[in-house]
Amino acid sequence: MMAPNVWIPSTKTLQRPLRLADPYTSILTSISHPDNENAIHVRLHDTEYISPNDQRVILEQVARMLRISDRDERDVKQFHQIQPEAKNKCFGRIFRSPSIFEDMVKSILLCNAPWRRTLDMAQALCELQFELKGHKRKRVTNPRSKAKNSADEVQSIGNFPNSMELNILDEETLKKRCNLGYRAKIILELATSIENGEVKLQNFEKALDAESMEKIYDMLNKKKGFGPFACANILMCIGYYQRIPTDSETFRHVKEV
Template identity: 50%
Template sequence: MGNPINLTCSRHLLHLPLGECITTFNLEDAMCNHGFFMMAPNSWIPSTKTLQRPLRLANSTTSVMVSISHPPNNSSILIQVHDIQNISLEDEKGILKQVGRMLRISEGDERSVREFQNMHPEAKKRGLGRLFRSPTLFEDAVKSILLCHCKWTRTLDMARALCELQIKALENFPSSKELATLTKDYLKKRCKLRYRACHIFELAERAEKGKLKLKLKKTSSYEEIFDKLSKIKGFGPYACATLMMCIGFYQMVPMDTETKRHLQQTKKENAKEDIKRIYDKYAPFQALSFWLELLEYYEIKFGKLNMLPNFSYHIVTGS
């Protein structure tokens, strides 16, 4: 990961218009700001400022490799679909939807970015406010589980192992349907997921039964979403907070050892109560404010994440 994948010349070019997002959007800032961009099957290429990864076509089973870029002064994100010459309109719509979700290209996302930047001058100065996420809610959910109770290097290894299950599908991240056809024991042994295998397998079954749909409404509150997520096995406070950030609810700062370390090292704070005192002034974007600080800490320590070679991803931790 991190090096250009050898692709054939047959390809199809798609354009995702930025619309009103154009004034606040920067691909590197929107991409390289969260650990998810380092996790398989994502492959960020610093030399070309391009993300390569597989995405699914409309049938939800066929995967195609894409390269996502944003040339200077272009009003659209460019998506090269490789090893294919003609794709259906439904396939095009599906790919554009997945990329739009990853980079938060929508009117609602743009409103949130501008609101956050207006209350946080440093975020506006750095062009931050879009937290990178996966093409699907299911991938975000599984990766949220992979982040829990382990070191960052192990999280990266588990994500890679799950993608390696998909050799015939360009090593794409497995869908809920694909995982539900396996067994808990197989996932546990093959991907070394340990106790997470049960949670991920049950999550896949839940998704296949249509029980993972959160039915978000404009009036949905983060308390409602947290209540729904916390009833799913494997979703403690940290996984819930992480997935809620992916969905677009930033009121809850994910609390783990890295969060505690950050508070102790940078603010000399160590109590959960201090989270509210420090970040509530940025409501409803407390988690984004925290993440901006954490990103700044990492980049002071390791350099710009968008320039970091993939073989160094495992070092990006404060522990």
Template identity: 45%
Template sequence: MSPNNWIPSSKSLQRPLRLSDSTKSINVSISVDEQNCLIARALDDDVNEVVSKLTAADRQVIRKQITRMLRLTERDEKDVSDFQNIHQQAKQKGFGRLFRSPSLFEDIVKSILLCNSSWTKTLSMARALCKLQPELIKDDDNDSNSSKPKSVENFPTSRELTNLMNKDLMRELRNNLGYRADYILKFARKIERGELNIQFLEEAPWEQVYKLLMKNKGFGPFVCANVLACIGFYHKVPADTETIRHLQEAHSMKSNRKTVGKDVKEVYDQYAPFQSLAYWFELLGGYESKFGKLSELDNSKYDFVTATRKPSPFLRKQ
């Protein structure tokens, strides 16, 4: 989802990341060189000028965001090792990490965008939020004569959404997100008012996190399971119609909305506490058997990658 942009030709990920002044962002390209070293490059019309302006604090904040996105902590490394010890196929494929956002708030909002929506619509809603984000910064600027440089379109923070006062922008947000806009705004306000400590969600036991999330309107089992996986808790499979379809096709089960909870436990509890990782390993394999290697797919074709679509000849050639 936006603002992530995978470039197949260069095998690089491009997206804006926040600087130490969280109101500012810079476009960054992330790739791996021939020595298998991770490289992050600032992207701008004058890259040298941008890099020279980055402070030590900026660099530290950028590294922290990349570390989170790619799950490069010791805890993540242990999870990969532990999961692959009980899932040999995943070990053979080198699978064990789920990509996530630079911030938990972005992960949470994107999980809400996934709920009760087509994949095409979800992609569209994420793009709309990123397009709106620079306007949210202007809306929060008390100095109307401010000569701020043109902002990079990033995913909005809870603060930026909470400070949304412009009626036209509010109308645009609701037009793009529908009923989800109110759920997201309410959650953002809880964070900014100090009623919910989002950092605590990344540190508390998973059962407690799940209960806290479920208390929020718009946060059902599907959304909460996705958020848990983004944090690093893989105990719950985010079950929806796609899960039902997968169980029917891959496991010859007669799953439906009433039985899917029981069915995922039957299939994936053998991989506890990594049930969600095992599910995504299978789901990814299923997509690639239909559409070809996803890392070689141009992002303009992402909305084709759903279980309900038949792969076109163009996609299979990828």
């Protein structure tokens, strides 16, 4: 999984920072679904109190990641009607980020790079976000348990930066610090277009019909750095599956089957 997501197999727990209502503040969060329970458990670390507004924002992010909504439920049911085998295997929801901005940046990181490089770039961005908060990263040298080590790992690399945090940086700093290459300019231009109101991400999430989705695709595809794969991947994260994200890696895997 791309940073800052950490999967803990021993407890079947997803761990990562999530943002509070204040977009500059994050809190380490653990998400799990215990066997024989219908409810999802959401645990916030290192806090004794969280406001109702912060609770709402956290749960909205969890719901987005796990695709828990009436719309997602409808899509899954339609998919299971077409693919009964997927229903039998409890398969049908594609994991995504807590924000569409993170999905968009990660779609860019996937382009023209092997998986290992993509993982490294995502982690570097999270480390940068941690450093922007004035923290110094520490290497975990004496883990007492896998779960504890994972929590330390997440806390030491920070959250995935949002558009406000990236918008204050210059291209060279981002390029060198995170080894992004040409992607640094694309990501900064995206962050700037969001912050100045040119790109309204809230409208992306509200798009429901195919015509609206295709307009989003066309708008993104006109931006430098957003090719067919990145655009289709972003639309898939929004919930539009009519365009399948394919690139050279996709064809390579297909040939191996």
